Amino acid sequence: MSQKILNSLQRIPAKCIGNQENVTLDSVSIDSRSLQNGPHTVFFALIGVHSDAHFYIKDLIDNGVQNFVVTHIPDDCKENANFYVVENTLTALQQFAANYRSLFDFPIIGLTGSNGKTIVKEWLNFLLSPDYNVIRSPKSYNSQIGVPLSVIAINEKHNLGIFEAGISTRSEMDKLEEIIKPTIGILTNIGTAHDEGFASIAEKITEKLKLFEHAQVLIYNKNESIDTFINPEIKAFSWSLNDKSASVFVSKKSILDKTILNIQFGQDHFEIKIPFQDEASVENAISCLMVLLYFEYDAITIQNRMELLYPVEMRLKVKNGINNCSIIDDSYSSDFQSLKIALDFLESQKQYKKKTVILSDIFQSGLATEALYAKVSELIISNKIDRVIGIGQTISAFKNKFTNCITFENTAAFVTDFENLDFGNETILIKGARSFQFEEIVYLLEEKTHETVLEINxxxxxxxxxxxxxxxxxxxxxxxxxxxxxxxxxxxxxxxxxxxxxxxxxxxxxxxxxxxxxxxxxxxxxxxxxxxxxxxxxxxxxxxxxxxxxxxxxxxxxxxxxxxxxxxxxxxxxxxxxxxxxxxxxxxxxxxxxxxxxxxxxxxxxxxxxxxxxxxxxxxxxxxxxxxxxxxxxxxxxxxxxxxxxxxxxxxxxxxxxxxxxxxxxxxxxxxxxxxxxxxxxxQLENVGTLKSVISQIRTIAAGESVGYGRRFVAEKPTKIATIPIGYADGISRGWGNGLGFVMIKGAKAYIVGSICMDMLMVDVTGIECKEGDSILIFGENPTVSFIAEKLNTIPYEILTSISQRVKRVFYR
Known part of the structure; x- marks a missing residue:
């Protein structure tokens, strides 16, 4: 892998300054703050709209980094490192990744669309990993920077890649296609995201389809709008819920909280069960099904695996923990690339000097087990982790590679011994493969608060x-x-x-x-x-x-x-x-x-x-x-x-x-x-805080009945009322009640009725399909704090600073 990195770097158009002999490279970085930067790192000094990494080159040299891709060499650094001088460092990173990708020859699945890319990618990884050594985009790394970083993680042991590509305007996909070069294409749902970057929906579809220019097959939901733009030379493998001319025709029915899909594929007819009912999850599941059919999996295997699909958490969350701890919850994935990301996040968010990592066995690394845990050990050391708690048979076998390490065969053993473990005044990263059910560990370590949360992006x-x-x-x-x-x-x-x-x-x-x-x-x-x-x-x-x-x-x-x-x-x-x-x-x-x-x-x-x-x-x-x-x-x-x-x-x-x-x-x-x-x-600014709660109870009241203190709301007809556990003690102004304010439930406005109480408020949910326990939004993207402030004749500062500290804050990336 190190030789491939060096070969790929030497193939980019650059003026080389410094001693290029005997260079050994094993990692690529764009983040000057990462503790993982070292002598064998090549650092691309990207210049963004709001930042320029060239300012940090001297500090990186002081920390041991010796190889840089730059547009210019800072004056005080010229004699101290190796430099590859290029016209544009982002273009160079993309060229480097394309060079690196060309060194591998195995199936690559490329995904694009407006919605569902990350979900489909994670589900495909779950469905295919029993049979393939999969490399995939970590988290939602689908941008002009994220795609190159994803592809660079390929190594010799991988035999299947799954990469997503996201674009927000024209002329972006050409670059990503050069890097991913997918052999199998998946077009997920085309929605309204980033519409402002395209002149029309036709231009948007055309641009997204450029990812599949050299693909052997394209999987998509058949409809005329997309059919018009597909290159006739690409094999189309389509599915549909209403067009029987599609390659695969699917009909569905709901049973309890599941969906039964009836599959008609040529002469084959069979049913599969998935644990979802919402339209988006059904579409994403069918996209995954199509890949299994293309790979010629048998019906029984498809049925068994599809039934085990699960909700995907796409965010790293910071939560308050017991005993004055801070918890970083990344409890649904455990692969080498996402571990690197999580450790960088830990460093940026550590609230206490002491750092603990609770880590399960690591899957799909593409490395031999001995080499993998050697690299994990290097990561742990470079990030100055004080304690490692390993869970799983494999990591237990390599316990000696970590200092101050305790291991357990499984999560149940950890839970049993939990009372004997000492947690306090530390930042804890919880990172585990989904099969280890680390949500149980999060529950044990998380501070217990009520269900209203302010999510901070x-x-x-x-x-x-x-x-x-x-x-x-x-x-x-x-x-x-x-x-x-x-x-x-x-x-x-x-x-x-x-x-x-x-x-x-x-x-x-x-x-x-x-x-x-x-x-x-x-x-x-x-x-x-x-x-x-x-x-x-x-x-x-x-x-x-x-x-x-x-x-x-x-x-x-x-x-x-x-x-x-x-x-x-x-x-x-x-x-x-x-x-x-x-x-x-x-x-x-x-x-x-x-x-x-x-x-x-x-x-x-x-x-x-x-x-x-x-x-x-x-x-x-x-x-x-x-x-x-x-x-x-x-x-x-x-x-x-x-x-x-x-x-x-x-x-x-x-x-x-x-x-x-x-x-x-x-x-x-x-x-x-x-x-x-x-x-x-x-x-041009991004929303930071989103205040959420849940529905505690739903009741229907008759005409003439009232809601709340003082009977300020009296129903004129049978009305469905939902109670939300947040009130003026949490920072919601009483002036926002009695028909002026509203909350959002499943995209619909539910107006507040009656007086807002100290700990609760009530909303009219007549005509809104909802149930007790459903999530509701109080402010965020809609309504914004500025909108609420305007209606209350105040300023956004007051809305934000009024939110009580008893409301749990959850920080995420």
Whole structure:
């Protein structure tokens, strides 16, 4: 494999600089933060819309990486590593992957479509893995970057590949086809996802079908819209629920919670049972069935395997655990590639210094068992895992390859011994193949809370951060606000992610918020924006950095600093330029200068102010006056004290509306969490928080009967009412009740009736097919927090920060 990586790299059009002799490569990386980077890694320095990996090359060299694919060599790195200089590093990565793919000759299944790609891929892996050594895309790695990374994981032991390809606009599929080169094509459901990237549905279908240009066969749901665009030279293997001219005709019927599929394939007729009833799952299952038929599996094998299909969890989740633990739930997959991804995620989200991995036997690695567990051991060591708990006969046999390792033959043995295991103050990655039923372990370790959850999309936070960073001038630093429990989303978890992304500062309102982050292991400098004088000792003890905004506070801090014999302790000076909330005013600047001149107990790290109207373009004159006053006051302070601290005045709206006033740093707040005051900018941000609950009970009331306190709702006709276990104690405004607000149930609006209670609210579900236990959505993509805020005549900040901490937060990728 290492020689194949080197050969593939040497075939890309590049100018080679450095010593290319005796190079050994065994991995490819695009993530500078990964602990798995090392001397045998080739690093592709990708340049994104919002980021440039070239900035991190020096750090990577310091960490032992010696081989880079770049568009240019940073000045201080030229003599220190091997470089392959190319015009475009993403194109080079794709060319490298295509070269690598060409070195293998076995069946490759390529999937594309609007919906169902990942589900079909995972089910096919389950159905075919008893007979093949399968390599597949990890998670949903189907993008212009994800596809190359997936294909590069092929090794000599694999004999079947399953890769998905996703596109969002024209001219993307050609590149992915070159990389995947599928021999068998599957077109899943064509829906509305990414419609905005195509001129018409015809163009969308045409672009997706390009993946199968050299395929031997195409599997798809037969219909005229697609038939028109299929290359007649490709063998079509179609299925249908209504067109008997399809290769395979399927009829269905529901029994309890299952679906019976009657299959007519040529002269063959048989039935299969699948454990789903929803239309999407039935379609995805039939796509898998078609592959089994194409591979000539017998009816009995198909029946036995299809009945065992299961729901697929496509997200890594972070949950609160017992005994002050943090749980990363990846309990449904155990292959080498996804282990690498999960360990990177563990590093980005570890809340405690101690790291434990609970790991089952690993399947479908394509490696000999001895070599596989040697590589797993290397991963565990490079990621500095403190303890390994192995479950399964195979990993137990290789226990000696891990330090501080305990093993169990099966999950039942672990559960039996659970009370004797010591879990506390650690981050635990739970990663196991589905057959090991690690959900039992998750249940044992997870903190028990009620069924209302706020799901936080960490990918969206990363995207929004990079979106705003892309607006900054070179060398402008960024402070991100995580006050008020991360605007209601979660403080420590988000701070961990921001630290992983190497932000320059974190901002909190009060000392206790900063202390909590420091106790959680955060190393990024933390500025306390509203410190009380009584908290100064604690701020000093925990190495926080206070904002000083008045003479009284300054004198109090200087007194404590002198008592503690401090030298150059970092502080931040705030000027009031028109907000009239906190800050030194112009008439106090002389006394401020006198107090600080020659004082060595403190060091001014930054000078700041806060804009009152950065989001309102009708007050541009006022905003510019604030900026001008800030320039005047800060310049005077810097000149008199002969210092050059950072200066910052812009918040989220200011970043976009006043690009010429970024100074040395900006402060990103609500924008990180997916909210903008500008309608056009809002379209470019990703939703971060989704508040969900469940239906506790459903009842039907007669005309004239009422719901809730005060009989504020009286039914005019028989009405079906569902009760949801969330109320104003959880942060739902009482004003959102009594017919104004609604929740979403299976895509339909269910309006809130009567008064919202402390712990519950009731909704009208008349005409909505639902049952007790069904999931409901309170806010997220629809309705958004901005929509709710507008209807309640408030701002999104209030909606987000009102969500009680008793509501469980689940963080996922």
């Amino acid at each position: 960490l990918n969206a936070i990363s995207y929004n951060l990079n979106f705003f960073k892309s607006k900054l001038k070179p060398k402008v630093k960024i402070m991100v606000m995580v006050k008020a429990f991360g605007y209601g989303n979660g403080g420590l978890e988000i701070a961990k992610l921001l630290e992983y992304h190497k932000v320059d500062y974190l901002g909190v309102a009060f000392a206790d918020e900063g202390i909590s982050l420091k106790n959680g292991g955060i190393q990024v400098p933390i500025m306390v924006l509203n410190p009380e004088n009584t908290s100064f000792s604690a701020i000093i003890q925990h190495q926080l950095e206070p904002e000083i905004y008045c003479l009284k506070g300054l004198y109090a801090f200087l007194k404590i600093a002198k008592q503690k014999n401090l030298e150059h302790f970092p502080i931040h000076i705030k000027f009031d330029t028109g907000m009239h909330r906190l800050g030194f005013e112009g008439n106090t600047i002389d006394e401020l200068i006198d107090a600080l001149k020659g004082n060595t107990t403190v060091q001014i790290k930054s000078i700041l102010s806060h804009m009152a109207t950065s989001d309102d373009l009708e007050h541009m004159d006022f905003a510019h006056a604030q900026i001008a006053l800030f320039e005047k006051l800060s310049s005077k302070l810097m000149s008199e004290l002969q210092i050059k601290p950072l200066r910052h005045i812009l918040n989220t709206s200011g970043i976009s509306n006043f690009p010429d006033s970024q100074y040395d740093m900006v402060r990103l707040g609500i924008g990180l969490y997916g909210v903008s005051n500008d309608a056009e900018e809002q379209k």
